[in-house]
Amino acid sequence: MSAPVLDARGQRCPMPVIALARAARAQPPGAVLVVLADDPAARHDIPAWARLKGHTVSLADDGGHTAYRVVLGGHPAEKSTAGA
Template sequence: MTGEVDLDARGLRCPLPVIELARLARDLPPGRTLVALADDPAAEADIPAWARMRGHTVTLERRGAHTAYVVVLG
């Protein structure tokens, strides 16, 4: 994974991490990768569910107190 972070949602609570990620993704082309950092436990269910509904793929990387969500837009 690259060092690029598109969204630092650490400290934001549900549903803000997924709302902000969806806002960023809205105007981007398929194939673009977004990296979001979040520490809200609800994001672990919310972000993959949102990605699935939109046809995106997502992988999670645990990094201590937060998780990096790597989303490839479909």
């Protein structure tokens, strides 16, 4: 079974991160999500989001966009507060 793919190409930040967070909410820990994005800010924001939420992310460039593969960690349904 392949991971669900979100297409966020053409979307500007923070939309790709919002789409990812929404998709992640319905998935259990360990689930894999893939998002395609071409906003240069996503390169920083998707890994930063993953770090804040305890997920891990790897990325691969594919022509004009980047594919981000996110492995969910922790408990995505739980609200968390990022510390200072």
